[in-house]
Amino acid sequence: MTMEEKLMKKLSSGSLDFEAYFSEKALEMKASEIRELLKLVEAGDVISLAGGLPAPETFPVETIKKIAVEVLEKHADKALQYGTTKGFTPLRLALANWMEKRYGIPTSKVEIMMVAGSQQALDLIGRVFINPGDIVVVEGPTYLAALNAFKYYGPEFISIPMDHDGMRIDLLEEKLEELRKQGKKVKFVYTVSTFQNPAGVTMSLERRKRLIELAREYDFIIVEDSPYAELRYSGEPIPPIKHFDDEGRVIYLGTFSKILAPGFRLGWIAAHPHFIRKMEIAKQAVDLCANTLSQVIAWKYVEDGYLDEHIPEIIEFYRPRRDAMLEALEEFMPEGVEWTKPDGGMFIWVVLPEGIDTKLMAEKAISRGVAYVPGEAFFAHREVKNTMRLNFTYVPEETIREGVKRLGEVIREELEALKG
Amino acid sequence: MTMEEKLMKKLSSGSLDFEAYFSEKALEMKASEIRELLKLVEAGDVISLAGGLPAPETFPVETIKKIAVEVLEKHADKALQYGTTKGFTPLRLALANWMEKRYGIPTSKVEIMMVAGSQQALDLIGRVFINPGDIVVVEGPTYLAALNAFKYYGPEFISIPMDHDGMRIDLLEEKLEELRKQGKKVKFVYTVSTFQNPAGVTMSLERRKRLIELAREYDFIIVEDSPYAELRYSGEPIPPIKHFDDEGRVIYLGTFSKILAPGFRLGWIAAHPHFIRKMEIAKQAVDLCANTLSQVIAWKYVEDGYLDEHIPEIIEFYRPRRDAMLEALEEFMPEGVEWTKPDGGMFIWVVLPEGIDTKLMAEKAISRGVAYVPGEAFFAHREVKNTMRLNFTYVPEETIREGVKRLGEVIREELEALKG
Known part of the structure; x- marks a missing residue:
């Protein structure tokens, strides 16, 4: 048990039935599955292609600092x-x-x-x-x-x-x-x-x-x-x-x-x-x-x-990462796997052969050192099981390559298991 | 018409019935009366005791600037x-x-x-x-x-x-x-x-x-x-x-x-x-x-x-303003008017004799150069009409005094009118 869990246990030993106070709609609310998944990923040597975070290297820190000082001096x-x-x-x-x-x-x-x-x-x-x-x-x-x-x-x-x-x-x-x-x-x-x-x-x-x-x-x-x-x-x-x-x-x-x-x-x-x-x-x-x-x-x-100046810098930073992911997919994905070729943004969508459930496969992938977001949760009625979202903005090119390589191996094994 | 109103008119000349798209709950939503009242106050030489704003003089600008720079250098x-x-x-x-x-x-x-x-x-x-x-x-x-x-x-x-x-x-x-x-x-x-x-x-x-x-x-x-x-x-x-x-x-x-x-x-x-x-x-x-x-x-x-250091400074800044308002109320309010004597915070509550509707009186007060918030909107069922909220944190002592003086005159006249 972590300290938080211990305290949680201690705190929950009271007599109140906390659930009883919630509104009906609150009782239906569920935590975002992605966020829950990301918690798993934080531990250990896992390459996460699951997140949706911009790379901190693209934050215009010096500009923000300069403007912040100016704003606090003139417009506080x-x-x-x-x-x-x-x-x-x-x-x-x-x-x-x-x-x-x-x-x-x-x-x-x-x-x-x-x-x-x-x-x-x-x-x-x-x-x-x-x-x-x-x-x-x-x-x-x-x-x-x-x-x-x-x-x-x-x-x-x-x-x-x-x-x-x-x-x-x-x-x-x-x-x-x-x-x-x-x-x-x-x-x-x-x-x-x-x-x-x-x-x-x-x-x-x-x-x-x-x-x-x-x-x-x-x-x-x-x-x-x-x-x-x-x-x-x-x-x-x-x-x-x-x-x-x-x-x-x-x-x-x-x-x-x-x-x-x-x-x-x-x-x-x-x-x-x-x-x-x-x-x-x-x-x-x-x-x-x-x-x-x-x-x-x-x-x-x-x-x-500053905005118009900075946009091209972000683009130059991300383009090689997008390219790296597209190249790695080409190199490491087994036959039957398809993916989108985005002209921009942060994500590539991968469609696996029918029969593979990416949600079931996720834990295995994490144990093999790579994380993605299973596609199911992106469908309003959860009607599709064989897809995943990969992010290419957060980690560097060589890490992307290694992550996709690991993922390719996991998928290959799943496909073998399906056949077998 | 202001420029905004003109543009609004131009923009509303289209064929869409915008209201028709709103949810039932949205159709019931109303703008905050205080915010609408404050818009009136912005024009002209009106002393506003109506707002709920802290005095900008209490913002620890130098501290914030120092911390902001440090944070952007170390924790961006x-x-x-x-x-x-x-x-x-x-x-x-x-x-x-x-x-x-x-x-x-x-x-x-x-x-x-x-x-x-x-x-x-x-x-x-x-x-x-x-x-x-x-x-x-x-x-x-x-x-x-x-x-x-x-x-x-x-x-x-x-x-x-x-x-x-x-x-x-x-x-x-x-x-x-x-x-x-x-x-x-x-x-x-x-x-x-x-x-x-x-x-x-x-x-x-x-x-x-x-x-x-x-x-x-x-x-x-x-x-x-x-x-x-x-x-x-x-x-x-x-x-x-x-x-x-x-x-x-x-x-x-x-x-x-x-x-x-x-x-x-x-x-x-x-x-x-x-x-x-x-x-x-x-x-x-x-x-x-x-x-x-x-x-x-x-x-x-x-x-x-910094927080513990700064709290006493805010207190020293506001105390004279609270005192100034309490003194001015004592000096300028006609008999029959009562008010609270807060030990802290930002507001004093004034209760006028029954029969005065502070919402009806507000426009007159503004025309006489002072604004307050009519008390009615603070009651869940709008059951009380003869109260008002005064803020003492935003304007300096002498302005508070002048504002309360003006308010006293307006109330006095209302009371006369009631009797007459």
């Missing part, structure tokens, strides 16, 4: 005080300009609200839009923590399969038509449009345009979660779905987690002011406002051009 | 990375020690979770404990934003009157007995135990002990919200209710907002690990973790003794 009264719920106005303005310049999306500061990481945006969207039983469309696989955030509000998830061009919009359309015949409507479609987590794929231009048309035709909202779009290592940029939105149907989520530092817990929502206003009121009740010190630092970071 | 990998949901372990440990030393509450780090300001703790408590219809006992008046946070989860509020010794525990007991006869139970009692917001009063030692006894007898939880206890300008400290808790019934909320800086959005929950664990899982879904840069800075601030 604002940077340390409560702020407005919507966020620090100069930062909102700077982001509006940045979105306009970078993505050609005409944006005003009234369309921008700052949040405590885009995770908070997902929770606020659940709070503001989802009635129990509402239909929410997600990609299959999709971002696990989005499922977690939405789940609290009791939606019915519909999962649309993906291919190398992202969500299969043709299948979405079939589903929408089917629902229409049943007199049902979709509340919103959630997509990680570029370099998706977990699959690494990007929704094609054509599909983006078609999705917007469908949103109008079938009257739903689109939640476009875009934490990775800046991290493009190859290929040509594609405009966000939000770029094609002239009605206010797209709620766009941006974040500083991958282009500055995740510790800032700072993201933004770009959406029609009617939607922003309601999410602002919801945010008032949950945490009043985002960290102001981080907001003022982020403001200088965007406004003074 | 941790301070800028994602952290665990529970919070930065050295900070949790430092706070556990601090609570033990300062309040004689034996605390382990497994009983501490960091949150994005204690406002987030209130939301998490709502999420984890309140089923629709559950009975939540609050003080009358109580902290407005707690009502806001809990309300989303659909509790039935019971409001217990206060006097100069805090919540009337005798009336609580009567209510508990009455509920028991109806076969009903209270889920939790929420109290701002020391220097209450908005009333400025402190629950007496005797009542604290009795409240714990009642919690055991009638089987409920106590949520003790304690943002102001460190700001004591006179009188002897009273241990927190949590000090008398040997069963794990008390969930204690602390915050750095008044002893470091509110912009850090950093608070903590001290509670039994069973409760902490569930709130940790809930927090995972809403924002993953608290701002890590702020957590690492706060750790050095507590650990290296």
Whole structure:
């Protein structure tokens, strides 16, 4: 027993029945499986390709230090005080300009609200839009923590399969038509449009345009979660779905987690002011406002051009890691194993031959010194068992290579066992 | 029309019926009245006694700058990375020690979770404990934003009157007995135990002990919200209710907002690990973790003794302001007006003669150059109309004096009008 466990035991020897006080919804809450898995990995000589962490080497520490000192010298009264719920106005303005310049999306500061990481945006969207039983469309696989955030509000998830061009919009359309015949409507479609987590794929231009048309035709909202779009290592940029939105149907989520530092817990929502206003009121009740010190630092970071300077540096840092993983997969994976070839982001998605359950295989892999995230949890209905997510941003090239090599061996053995 | 309003109008000329997408609960959400009132105050030469802001002069800017530089030089990998949901372990440990030393509450780090300001703790408590219809006992008046946070989860509020010794525990007991006869139970009692917001009063030692006894007898939880206890300008400290808790019934909320800086959005929950664990899982879904840069800075601030050094400085800064307001009230308030005499905190509560509606009077007061918060919104059922909250921490002594003078005149006129 660890000290914590001992204390836990001591502390739990009281007479209270703690579970009895929880709300019904709280009783249903479960810890994130990935986080639980990562705890296992911390011990021992395990190469973790399981995490979703940016490499600390990409944090612009010197810039942050310089700006922090400047901000505390010149703007301490604002940077340390409560702020407005919507966020620090100069930062909102700077982001509006940045979105306009970078993505050609005409944006005003009234369309921008700052949040405590885009995770908070997902929770606020659940709070503001989802009635129990509402239909929410997600990609299959999709971002696990989005499922977690939405789940609290009791939606019915519909999962649309993906291919190398992202969500299969043709299948979405079939589903929408089917629902229409049943007199049902979709509340919103959630997509990680570029370099998706977990699959690494990007929704094609054509599909983006078609999705917007469908949103109008079938009257739903689109939640476009875009934490990775800046991290493009190859290929040509594609405009966000939000770029094609002239009605206010797209709620766009941006974040500083991958282009500055995740510790800032700072993201933004770009959406029609009617939607922003309601999410602002919801945010008032949950945490009043985002960290102001981080907001003022982020403001200088965007406004003074550090962000645009730093993005290419992050790209140069990650590209060799992506390449190393793709090369290692090519070299070490047995026949029958497939994977995505992302132009950016942080993840590669691996599909093993049917019959292999990656969740069952995970413990063995860890015992052999390599960890990945089993794909099952990324599916709203846990309908797929033979997939896994690999991260290539956190560990160096040679470690990636060794990790993939170990993984290849484990998979090879599993395949042998299947045959045998 | 302001530019924002113009743009809002332009942006709202589209064809979408935005309201139609919101969840039923979102349609019920309303903006905080105080925040709306404060927007009025920003224009013109109005002395605002309405806010709830700490004075920026009390922010230990030099200390924060020094620590920030040190943290970014030595701990950037941790301070800028994602952290665990529970919070930065050295900070949790430092706070556990601090609570033990300062309040004689034996605390382990497994009983501490960091949150994005204690406002987030209130939301998490709502999420984890309140089923629709559950009975939540609050003080009358109580902290407005707690009502806001809990309300989303659909509790039935019971409001217990206060006097100069805090919540009337005798009336609580009567209510508990009455509920028991109806076969009903209270889920939790929420109290701002020391220097209450908005009333400025402190629950007496005797009542604290009795409240714990009642919690055991009638089987409920106590949520003790304690943002102001460190700001004591006179009188002897009273241990927190949590000090008398040997069963794990008390969930204690602390915050750095008044002893470091509110912009850090950093608070903590001290509670039994069973409760902490569930709130940790809930927090995972809403924002993953608290701002890590702020957590690492706060750790050095507590650990290296800056906090204990700084508290007396804040006290010395605020005491004259409290005194100035008490003196001005004595000098300028007409007969029949009563107010609390807080030993600490940030607020004084004023009770006017029956018949005056402070909400109706507020606009007049603002036109005469002084703002306060009408008391109505602090009551769960808005049952009291003739009260107001005054803040004495944000503006200097002479401004407080002038503000109270103006307020006295407005009240005098109202009283004349009532008689006439």
